Amino acid sequence: MSFVIYDLETSGLEPQWNVPLQAALIHTDENLVPLAEISLRCRLPAHIVPSPGALLTTGVRPEQLEQAPLSLTEMLNVIAKALASSAPATVIGYNTIRFDEEVLRHAFFTHLLPPYATQLNGHRRADLLTMVRAVAMLEPAALTVPLGATGKPSFKLGDICRANGIGLSEDEAHDALADTRATLVLFRHLREVAPVTVATLLGLADKGLPNRMLAGGEVLLLGGASRLTPVVGVTVNPTVATSWAAVDLTVDPASYLELPSEEIIALFSQRGVRPIRTIKTNAQPILVSYEQGCHALLPDQRDLALYNERAARIREHASFGSNLATALANRFADREPSPYPEATLYGGGFLSNDDARASARWHASPWSDRAAIAAGFSDERLKAFANRLTLLEAPQSLSPAGWQKGQAWLRERLTTQADVPWLTLPKALSEVVTLRQTLPADHAARHAHLDAIERWLNEQNRFFRLAA
Missing domain, CATH: 3.30.1520.20 (Exonuclease ExoI, domain 2)
Incomplete structure (x- = not known):
């Protein structure tokens, strides 16, 4: 079975309220020889406020959020097609099952694509971080696990790579393609130094x-x-x-x-x-x-x-x-369902086969035909997502009243002072203040980066308040 190794860089840490901004995938054969490589960046969707902390960590500057060649929908379609064309494969990354996979599932869900694409058509999921932990427990002599700043073992990708002779500098870390290439090299290394444990864990991916x-x-x-x-x-x-x-x-x-x-x-x-x-x-x-x-x-x-x-x-x-x-x-019988559709992937039921087929037609059709297709969805969540995507990517296809309604929704989502679960512009500006207080004074480049993030957030906030 072949492998698809991937990594995402995202707008923040909470999968329901954030999106991938960068993606890289490497398709290899069963011997981990690369067959194809994809590196993608997309523009920030208008309804998402990126976490200043995430931008500071990844090194992404505000202007990069607006200058990428693809929309998020376009990037997700490329990823979905790459996954479909490589099946069956083991889809693997570093800490992907707990994080990247969740971000990708929710992004696919809100963009009318199959949420569980990494498990369709014979795909199975694996996580190299899980394998590293297993090797550290079962064959500790095979792998060097360094100590972090707190004196505890560090399982960060960059730390593990550097401790085992694999190049991934701090400057390269948090770039999707660099992380994916490093994950591939680390995977090869684990196969060489701990073949029994790696084979055991790959079996458990089924x-x-x-x-x-x-x-x-x-x-x-x-x-x-x-x-x-x-x-x-x-x-x-x-x-x-x-x-x-x-x-x-x-x-x-x-x-x-x-x-x-x-x-x-x-x-x-x-x-x-x-x-x-x-x-x-x-x-x-x-x-x-x-x-x-x-x-x-x-x-x-x-x-x-x-x-x-x-x-x-x-x-x-x-x-x-x-x-x-x-x-x-x-166990969760008394949990209140979320009123927000993007938070209902697991609690709102699986999508029907009819809606899945209609979603595929929606993507394949011109914008002029998509409203009629969306009206036929039986799942109200999909109707909401289709309306949102039309506002964000083809506002010219909306009626004047529909456009005005969409703009009012967008202003409220971004600038509200209510206690909502997603990041708003006011909350992001407060986060900047906290980050500035914790940054060492001699980190001039990071302070300059944070200043640029703050200026961009203020510009966005000012624009929507003037529009209101």
Whole structure:
């Protein structure tokens, strides 16, 4: 199977409210020999306020936000086509499952493209950061993990690369293409120095394997950020087939076996040791047999007989499994749905096949025909996104009344003083003040960059207030 290695640079950290501004993808064969390379930049959509902290980190200057050759919709279409043409492949990056993947999913969702494109047509997902953590736990001699400024191990891409002889300077870091190329070189390095662990983790990128392991009832080792924990799978989530609950076998089951489902729910978020672990089997969990990983446990944790005895008690309990399944199903039952469509990817239901086909027609049609296609969507979220995209990318196709309504929405979104979940211009200007207070005085270039960001934000704020 081939690989698609990718990286995004984004407008901020919250996937629902931010977008990719830069993307790079490298398609390789199974031996990690590059077959194709894509590097893309897009203009900032008018309804998004970029995080000043993100701009400062990536080095992107305000004028670059407006001068890129592509619109966001155009860039996302290129990415979607590249993913489709490379299938089936393992789609991989560095910290992509937790971050880049979420940003990409939400961007696809709000731009009428398949949100789960990295899992369609035989694709599977992997994350090189997960592999690095697994190697650090299972084969620590194979990889150098440096200490960061706080004295703790640093798993940042640049730090890991430089510690292992791979060139990625601070100036190059946070450029999508440079990060993607460095990820490819690091991937090759891991395959050479830790082939067994890498092969194990690539196998776990297929959700079927962790599903079978957890269903088998054997004592397993689950990897976290820095250590392995003995666990046993108990039950799949009745409402999400790729979510499993396992229990930490270092905790005496007597403390939770008799609890009703309502009290089990509290165990998921309690402070200290949490006896219940949720595992996403479609997110490449670090999950290995006890035999493969027991050498990485602390000496006082190597007690397979105890873990087998506890696992048997859990399996044989009359009601714990069903109570835990009920707790999984009801865990978020009291969560209020978001009133904002871009925050409803997971809570608003899957898109229908008819709407997916209509979305493809929407993209393939001239703007003059798109309003009629959008009117036929059965999902109200898609109608809202189609209206927004028309305002942002083809305002000339709107009626005068529609254009005025769209401009009023845009002004309110950007300048509101209300407590909204996205970044507004006033909140971004406040963030600039905080950043300036924390920047060392001798960092002249970064202060100049921050000044430019502040001027741009003030210009945007002034424009929309005058327009109002």
